[in-house]
Amino acid sequence: MAVLARLAVLYLLWDTAGGDVIDDMIPSFMSRMTEVREVLLPVPEDNLKEGLHRAGSFFIPLDSETELCRNHSRITFDSFLNFDLWALRMVDASSKVPSGVLDGHIMDLGSHDQCVSVEAPDKLFRGQTCVVETRGFLPDAIDKLSPERSLFVSIRTDFLFTFCVPSTCTAQDVKAHLNVILNSVNASAIMFDSSCSSNIPTSFDATEWMVILLGVVIVALVVLSTSYENSSMGNDKNTLLCAFSLRTNGRQMLSTQTSSAALTCLNGLRVLALIWIMTGHRMLQMLGAVKLRQKDIMERVDHLSWSPVENTHLAVEIFFLISGILVTYGYLRQTLKSSKFNFIYFYLYRYLRLTPALAVVVSLYATVALRFSDGPLWRRYFDVLRSDCRQYWWATLLYINNYLVPYNMCMAQSWFISSDFQLYLFSPVLLIPLHKKPKLGLILTAVFLAITTLGNIWNAITNDLKGAMSFTVDRRTEDSLAKDYIVTHWRAASFLIGMGLGYVLFKIKQGELIVKLSRAKLWSGWMLSLFFIIFSVFFVAVLESPDYEPNPWVDIPYMVFHRHLLTWGFVWIILICTLGHGGWVNKFLSWSALIPFARLSYGAFLTHMLIQYMENYSQRVPITISHLHLWYHVAGDFTLSYIAGAVLYLTVEGPCSNITNWCFQGEKKTKEVIQNKTERFAFKNPT
Numbered sequence: 001m002a003v004l005a006r007l008a009v010l011y012l013l014w015d016t017a018g019g020d021v022i023d024d025m026i027p028s029f030m031s032r033m034t035e036v037r038e039v040l041l042p043v044p045e046d047n048l049k050e051g052l053h054r055a056g057s058f059f060i061p062l063d064s065e066t067e068l069c070r071n072h073s074r075i076t077f078d079s080f081l082n083f084d085l086w087a088l089r090m091v092d093a094s095s096k097v098p099s100g101v102l103d104g105h106i107m108d109l110g111s112h113d114q115c116v117s118v119e120a121p122d123k124l125f126r127g128q129t130c131v132v133e134t135r136g137f138l139p140d141a142i143d144k145l146s147p148e149r150s151l152f153v154s155i156r157t158d159f160l161f162t163f164c165v166p167s168t169c170t171a172q173d174v175k176a177h178l179n180v181i182l183n184s185v186n187a188s189a190i191m192f193d194s195s196c197s198s199n200i201p202t203s204f205d206a207t208e209w210m211v212i213l214l215g216v217v218i219v220a221l222v223v224l225s226t227s228y229e230n231s232s233m234g235n236d237k238n239t240l241l242c243a244f245s246l247r248t249n250g251r252q253m254l255s256t257q258t259s260s261a262a263l264t265c266l267n268g269l270r271v272l273a274l275i276w277i278m279t280g281h282r283m284l285q286m287l288g289a290v291k292l293r294q295k296d297i298m299e300r301v302d303h304l305s306w307s308p309v310e311n312t313h314l315a316v317e318i319f320f321l322i323s324g325i326l327v328t329y330g331y332l333r334q335t336l337k338s339s340k341f342n343f344i345y346f347y348l349y350r351y352l353r354l355t356p357a358l359a360v361v362v363s364l365y366a367t368v369a370l371r372f373s374d375g376p377l378w379r380r381y382f383d384v385l386r387s388d389c390r391q392y393w394w395a396t397l398l399y400i401n402n403y404l405v406p407y408n409m410c411m412a413q414s415w416f417i418s419s420d421f422q423l424y425l426f427s428p429v430l431l432i433p434l435h436k437k438p439k440l441g442l443i444l445t446a447v448f449l450a451i452t453t454l455g456n457i458w459n460a461i462t463n464d465l466k467g468a469m470s471f472t473v474d475r476r477t478e479d480s481l482a483k484d485y486i487v488t489h490w491r492a493a494s495f496l497i498g499m500g501l502g503y504v505l506f507k508i509k510q511g512e513l514i515v516k517l518s519r520a521k522l523w524s525g526w527m528l529s530l531f532f533i534i535f536s537v538f539f540v541a542v543l544e545s546p547d548y549e550p551n552p553w554v555d556i557p558y559m560v561f562h563r564h565l566l567t568w569g570f571v572w573i574i575l576i577c578t579l580g581h582g583g584w585v586n587k588f589l590s591w592s593a594l595i596p597f598a599r600l601s602y603g604a605f606l607t608h609m610l611i612q613y614m615e616n617y618s619q620r621v622p623i624t625i626s627h628l629h630l631w632y633h634v635a636g637d638f639t640l641s642y643i644a645g646a647v648l649y650l651t652v653e654g655p656c657s658n659i660t661n662w663c664f665q666g667e668k669k670t671k672e673v674i675q676n677k678t679e680r681f682a683f684k685n686p687t
Contacts, residue, residue: 027085049081056080059094061165063180064173072125072166089118090127095161098622104294105622106138107160112376112620115164116199125166128198129376130174134159136187152412153384154288155377156190162376171195194383197376207390208367214360218651222246225655240662249654253599253646256592261333261509265577266322267598268589269570273318274601278608278637280312281413283630285616290377292622305627307538313485314536316416317494317567323420324427324498325505325574331431332506341432349664350424354602355397356656357648358417361606362396362410365389369610375618382613385410402486413609415486422488423495430496434503442500449496456490456560459483467543467555484559494567501571505578515579522581525572532569536562603645603653604638611640 043051060077064070079087093115095108110129118127137159165174171191178189204212225244229237242248258264287297366389370382389410395401396410399421409415430448434441459465463483484490507513517525539558542548577586615633623629 052081056091058181059091059163061163061169061174061177063177064169065176066170066173069166069169069173072120072168075120075124076166086118086120089114090164093118093127093129093164095163100293104296105292106158106294107155107290107622108162109290109376109620109622110162110164112162112197115162116197118164120166125168126198126200127164128167128169128196128200130163130165130169130171130191130196131376131380132161132163132174132178132195133190134182134187135190136182136185152284152288153381155290155380157294160290165196167198167200169196192380192383194379197374197379199374205367211363211367214363218244221655222651240659243658243662244651244655246650248658249650252654253649254596256595258592258595263325263329263505263574263578264590264595265574265582265586266325266589267594268591269318269322269574270598270601271594273315273322274605274608275634275638276308276312276315276318277413277605278612278641279309279630279634280315281609282612282616282633282637283309283312285612286623286625286630286633288381289616289619290622292624296625304538304541307541309630310544311537311540311562314563314566316491317563318570319416320420320423320491320494321498321501321567321570321574323423324495324500325502326498327424327427328431328434328499328502329506331427332435332503335435339435341428343428345664346428347425349660350421352660353657354417354421357603357606357653358414359397360648360652361610362389362393365410365610366393372610373614373618375620377617377619381617385613402488406482406486411606411609413605419486419488419491420495423492426492427499430499434499438503442503445496445500449493452489452492452496453560453564456484456493457556459490460556460559461552465556465559467540467550467558493564497564497567497571501574504575508578515575517579517581522576525576529569529572532565536566536569597642600642600645600649603648604641605645607644607648608637608641611644612637 056077060073060080061069062073062077064073076087076090080091093111095110098105098108109131112129115127115129120126133156135156135158138157142157163174163178171193174196175189175191182188221244225242225248226246229242229245229247291297365385367386370379370386373382388405388408389396392401392405392408392410395404396414396418399418401409402415402418406415430441430445432441433444465484504513508515539562543555543558573582573585573589576582577589580586582589612633615636
């Protein structure tokens with residue numbers, strides 16, 4: 001109780017007087033530190049002044065390019081030598097040599113909040129934090145770990161520190177000052193316009209106001225549409241006017257109804273695959289953050305327990321597989337009603353279903369999202385994403401960014417949406433034969449599968465690609481990402497396998513194909529499926545072992561076929577669940593509670609990396625990488641992403657879907673879809 005009482009008193013003091021109580025204690029603290037220094041470090045006064053002069057000359061950009069920065073830096077320097085508190089706070093907020101350098105603690109973020117809270121006398125300027133990346137301190141072998149170009153925003157593997165400088169200085173001012181010092185040791189500073197940040201408010205530009213206006217319009221439509229539906233209870237309602245209604249979209253979002261034709265096991269697979277993807281992206285964020293021990297990565301990279309994390313990119317194969325299944329299964333079911341293939345409807349309907357939600361998230365990235373967080377690294381990281389979105393938003397919305405601007409993609413995860421859409425565009429080449437001449441369709445599917453597989457082998461050999469997606473990102477890994485990972489024609493295998501499986505599942509559901517499996521065949525299938533999945537996920541630990549010597553006869557087959565093996569493993573699971581032999585696996589994957597989560601998976605997929613950016617790059621101190629920290633953050637990512645996905649569904653995705661259905665299917669059919677959500681959901685690929 002005594003401890004609680006003291007905490008309560010401290011809280012009241014802080015709450016009533018703000019930080020002034022602590023600030024009032026600083027003079028006595030400084031006086032006490034002076035006494036301690038005189039006893040423990042009894043250096044002559046002249047030596048002390050010389051040391052302070054050297055420290056001030058290093059931390060304060062006296063050699064800046066602009067006159068205004070030089071003048072304000074001189075004021076800061078003189079005040080620092082005079083022990084003025086505001087100047088001492090600025091130098092104190094700058095980075096110092098951290099402990100643990102020999103274990104890789106080579107990045108320090110200083111004290112950002114202390115820095116930006118500083119205000120010079122007469123409000124001449126405020127403090128701002130400038131992040132300084134360097135080149136030349138570490139050996140060339142470590143320098144090679146920093147790729148020249150990266151698909152993901154990252155910081156070089158070298159010393160990183162922050163300076164607290166006057167807000168009137170630019171990043172180039174700080175860079176010019178530091179290069180005078182660093183050039184003497186054959187090192188250099190790397191800085192960008194976004195390297196410096198302060199808490200000085202900035203005005204909204206025209207594009208930001210446009211997005212805010214769009215948000216106001218959407219909210220107004222939701223309010224008006226909901227009001228209309230509430231006032232029309234018991235009466236015949238116009239479905240178009242109810243398109244934005246929270247009642248309509250909330251009912252659709254939470255519906256757990258299914259039809260006998262639905263492939264319900266896909267619901268659980270979508271959710272699990274998305275969690276796996278979130279885990280991988282969270283790990284990438286942690287690897288790109290300032291870490292307490294760089295050595296941790298090298299020590300843990302070959303541990304089996306980290307293999308599922310390193311191989312999270314395999315979750316994409318599950319989504320490609322599901323996409324291939326649904327496009328085939330849905331099309332073949334549609335042919336039961338009409339055998340005509342309407343290309344305009346097929347393509348335009350898909351585009352209109354995917355694009356509105358994507359466009360809203362892209363607009364946030366390009367405008368106001370920069371204001372969603374802060375921290376010493378926030379602007380440095382997110383300004384790159386914002387710039388790419390402002391410049392190449394059209395490539396994202398046309399679904400061509402993975403080919404056109406692989407190193408400047410707006411939203412790193414958007415490559416998959418583009419690749420999935422491109423495969424959807426290609427799918428009629430096989431869909432029509434699968435319907436008209438099934439044997440020819442299956443043969444063509446096998447031929448294209450062989451072509452993309454052989455192409456993968458050729459691509460891996462000619463580009464000397466790695467067999468694993470390494471934690472320690474280097475230039476070969478980046479080549480794997482740009483030349484293999486995001487390229488649709490090399491990633492088509494799982495989609496093609498899914499198309500073949502979709503045809504088989506359709507025939508099973510129609511009763512045209514009877515599959516009988518003995519107990520021995522069931523057990524053999526499960527064992528083979530588990531082996532494929534386990535091998536594809538965990539063998540990477542062998543390739544990442546420090547004792548492993550790169551061997552193309554091992555690397556290339558694993559790189560090409562581990563995706564195939566994982567896909568075939570899940571083919572068995574989906575097939576067995578559809579046949580009714582899935583047992584508890586099918587019960588879990590088909591659990592009705594997972595249906596709303598599966599429905600929201602597209603919105604969660606679009607928003608989860610923004611949420612991760614906001615948390616990860618607002619960091620003030622170095623992080624520790626461990627399983628506990630990783631899964632703790634993944635749980636938060638899952639929760640917040642699905643909340644964001646629900647908001648996106650209720651305000652954009654659901655309403656635009658209702659409008660699209662109304663335009664293509666008319667009033668009567670749209671009412672049926674709204675009343676029975678299962679038909680539309682069962683054949684919609686959320687990603």
